[in-house]
Amino acid sequence: MSTTPTRQDFDHYMTPNYAPQQIIPVRGEGSRLWDQQGREYIDFAGGIAVNSLGHCHPVLVNALKEQGEKLWHLSNIYTNEPALKLARTLVERTFADKVYLCSSGGEANEAALKLARRYAVDHYGEQKDKIISFSQSFHGRTLFTVSVGGQPKYSQGFGPVPGGILHATFNDLESVRQLVGDDTCAIMVEPMQGEGGIIPATPEFLTGLRELCDKHNALLVFDEVQTGAGRTGELYAYKNYGITPDILTSAKSLGGGFPVGAMLTSDKVAKSLAFGTHGSTYGGNALGSAIALAAIEFIDTPEVLEGVKTRHDLFREHLETINRKHGVFKEIRGMGLLIGAQMSDAFEGRAKDILPLAIEEGLMALIAGPNVLRMAPSLVIPEADIAEGMARLERAIERLVANA
Incomplete structure (x- = not known):
């Protein structure tokens, strides 16, 4: 017998590593969602910077339907046309060769971290194994990536973590100089820290990292999982800075809501990921690749990318207007449609308290740590939805202030 799931089913059947809101969305269109009771929400969360074209965008739906009637998955014993088309498109539109x-x-x-170490072993020897990343960075939830990420809470309690990992201070080049050496195989950095608070890197900082990597024969790895695929108003954020990494990682917006990830690199570096060194069962499957290809081709156009920059200005204007009335933010920052509003001293640590109030007002938003309200909406969110969403956010903030 078919039954309608409830929020209580999550607590009953699912592991408790998440604490979702009480509503259950069941339908989405563009930047709006509806829950089981038919209540409407405007989506400023974007599936945590994933739903690059909103919900059920026709371009992605058509790609899904067309490929879904042809071929879904083969495994990497074979290749497939959508995967080859996606790889070629990414190469043609970025610095990468592979x-x-x-x-x-x-x-x-x-994959990027394993490749960086393997490349160092191939070219310089096993002693060149140190990886430098940054405090408050976030690179994933595998044991290796949480160890490289600069938030110890994510790796505590899981036993010995991989060694050879050092953490410097983001946007502080001198802190990197104190750690880097000829035993450094890679420096991994987000062009804009996402989970760490929506903090863009300075041009001088990234330029300095590139120079230090060149000096010490280390690879510069850009984690563009959150900043990539149009999120900052360029196809990838490195283009905003004019600095070319050796390795770049991409996911989230790349698939527009379908689980897809990619690592991009040069011919020289790619040779170290030789046959049998790494793999992914579902990686490059035909269905995901077809959807990602449709997303990238739609996003990487002047209309969409310039629209991201225009929408950034609209978000900032609305947030500044709200702040002039209520004084809840200390700083509004970010690039493109990855925007953070840091809470003022009077509301220190209260960003999380806005989320349930916003839900009650019909708005979905995010946080980046306890002190930053985060917004990562669709790259093509209509201006009318921005205005209405901000009106709902202001009502939530009015309630926060009234209860302070």
Whole structure:
């Protein structure tokens, strides 16, 4: 007998590593969602920067239907046309020569880190194994990626973690100079820290990292899982800075809601990911690749990318207007449609308290740590939905202030 699932079913049947909101969305269109009771919400969360074209965008739905009636999955014993088309498109539109396809950002970063170490062994020897990343960074939930990520809470309690990992301070080049050396195989960095608080890197910082990597024969790895696929107003954020990494990782917006990840690199570096060194069962499957290809081809156009920059300005204007009335934010920052509003001293640590109030007002939003309200909506969210969503956010903030 068919039954309608409830929120209580989550607590009964699912492991308790998540704590979802009480509503259950059942339908989406564009930047709006409806729950089991038919209540409407505007989506500023975007599936945590995943739903790059909103919900059920016709371009992605058509790609899904067309490929879904042809071929879904083969395994990597064979290749397939959509995977080859996606890889070629990514190469033609970026610095890369080669692409490794997988199913998530964590997988893409795991591959990048393994490749960086393997490349160092192939060219310089096993002693060159140190990886430098940054405090408050986030690179995934595998044991390797949470260890490289700069938030110890995610790796505590899981036993010995991989060694040879050092953490510097984001946007502080001197802190990197104190750690880097000829035993460094890679520096991994987000062009804009996402989970760490929506903090863009300075151009000087990334330029300095590139120079340090060149000096010490280390690879520069850009984690663009959250900033990539149009999120910052360029196809990838490295283009905003004019700095070319050796390895780049992509996921989230890449699949527009379908689980797809990719690692991009040069011919020289890719040679170290030789036959049998790494793999992904679902990576490069035909269905996911067809959807990602449709997403990238739609996103990487002047209309969409310029629209992201225009929408960034609209979000900022609305947030600044709200802040002039209520004084809840200390700083509004970000690039493109990855935007963070840091809470003011009077509301320190209260960003999380906005989320349930926003849900009650019909708005979905995010946080980036306890002190930053985060927004990562569809790259093509209509301006009318921005205005209405901000009106709902203001009502939530009015309630927060009234109960302070």
